[in-house]
Amino acid sequence: MGKINNVTTFIFLGLSQNQEVEEIFSVVFSFFYMGSLLGNFVIMLTVRMGNLLNSPMYFFLNYLSFVDICFASVTAPKMIADLLAERKTISYVGCILQLFGVHFLGCTEIFLLVVMAYDRYVAICKPLHYMTIMDRDRCNKIMLGIWIGGLLHTVILLSLVLQLPFCGPNVIDHYFCDVHPMLKLACTDTYVAGVVETANSGSITLGSFIILIISYTVILVSLRKQSAGGRRKALSTCGSHIAVVIIFFGPCTFMYMRPDTTFAEDKMVAVFYTSVTPMLNPLIYTLRNAEVKNAMKKLWYRKVFWKANDK
Structure with a gap:
């Protein structure tokens, strides 16, 4: 029997069924989204205009900010619009595209955080060979590998979902298209798809x-051998990385490190890694990282100084 797909549109239940609560949420998440756009854009601007791209750490930080902007944009604008709408709908094609965006960019961010940890390891544990190991050519190749890795993960996931027949119901108990809620709607046995998805993600x-x-x-163990000044500087950058890892991996582990089941808490956990984390990343990196703060100060000082001279 071939694939039967009567569903052309999905309906989201959203974050809440209370209209007043949803109106408050729309304001809160609009603030989060604008914060993530502005914060990550400022970091990208600082890295590029402050000539920090030659440093591998800032080369990857620049891409992390770019991925965060894209990642937040996959779900946040639609969610904010839906919070003010009475009927929250998305087309089948739109749903598949959203699923692609969330998993491609989310997986890319995971790989990027791993590479940034490796970069800090080389910088702290092998400082004399740092620029040789992490040269620009290697950084470009690593970045290409990250994009390809994210794409492979997503292609495997989509190949499972695209084979599923959807013949109704079409109500997704979520605010965006994710794999677990979609598997629940398929009118076929999804056990194998669920196992492959859990193994993959x-x-x-x-x-x-x-x-x-x-x-x-x-x-952290190798830092004991360093001077107090070196320890402080290393902890400043590592502290920001560790904070980002915890707030991103905590919710992701809860969502994808389990069989094909959905919980009532899923929506609030998903909000954290799709909306809150992209906004927190730039704050963490700027507040915890002295070098980024100094680069920002120099950049803004230059702008103000030039404006004053022009007058």
């Missing part, structure tokens, strides 16, 4: 998290 999340823990443990 789960192994990437857990594997990356284990690598990150090992990396930062090795880094």
